[in-house]
Amino acid sequence: MHRIGVIGAGRCDARIYEQARAVGKGIALAGNVLVCGGLGGVMEGACRGAKESGGITVGILPGSDKAAANPFVTIPIVTALGHARNILIVHSSDLVVAISGGYGTLSEISIALKVGVPVIGLDTWPNLEGVRYVSTPAQALDEMASVLTQR
Numbered sequence: 001m002h003r004i005g006v007i008g009a010g011r012c013d014a015r016i017y018e019q020a021r022a023v024g025k026g027i028a029l030a031g032n033v034l035v036c037g038g039l040g041g042v043m044e045g046a047c048r049g050a051k052e053s054g055g056i057t058v059g060i061l062p063g064s065d066k067a068a069a070n071p072f073v074t075i076p077i078v079t080a081l082g083h084a085r086n087i088l089i090v091h092s093s094d095l096v097v098a099i100s101g102g103y104g105t106l107s108e109i110s111i112a113l114k115v116g117v118p119v120i121g122l123d124t125w126p127n128l129e130g131v132r133y134v135s136t137p138a139q140a141l142d143e144m145a146s147v148l149t150q151r
Contacts, residue, residue: 002032002148003058005093005117007086007108008042008101008124016100019122020045022137023097028055030145035060035092037085038069038076042099047072060088083107090117095147097140098124098131118147 004027008020024046027034034050036043038059047057051072059073062082069076079085083104090096090111095118098109105124112119113130120143121131132147134140 002094003035003092004032004144005035005089005096005108005112006042006046006099007036007089007096007105008046008099009105010037010039010041010043010102012041012045012100016042016123017045019137020099021049023099023122023140024049024051024055024057025053026137026141027144028053030141033058035089037062037089037104038073040070042101044070044072046099058092060085060092087111090115093117094151095120095144097122097144100124118151120144120147 020042028050034057038061050057056074058075059069060077062085064078064080066076086108096112097120099122119131120140121133122140
């Protein structure tokens, strides 16, 4: 069982939400634990997909209120660290999948690349050296399986 981080926008459109949901579903069906920031948008979509597929989801929250977690988080972890919790998300993950996202996602990608956590990118920040870019959730899951087999 691996811990797969899903990082991305806290607010997103329906297309990105469904991409995250598909990735979350695949993570759970592969028997892995999903780790994320525990809030809305991409994080909620991924947690929803994993939870609907019987998976375990961990939400590492920026604040000190576990009720702030999206309804699909199995294990909320409160940190009261704000954006600094991004470091915990990355270090708690064997691999991260970046879906869409803003500067918070960029910081998580950078931290992951810096510490050697593999990053798969789906509709996220382009042209970052070291990110394994894919075009679909299915490709993200295939790449995830390939990377985890090599570790």
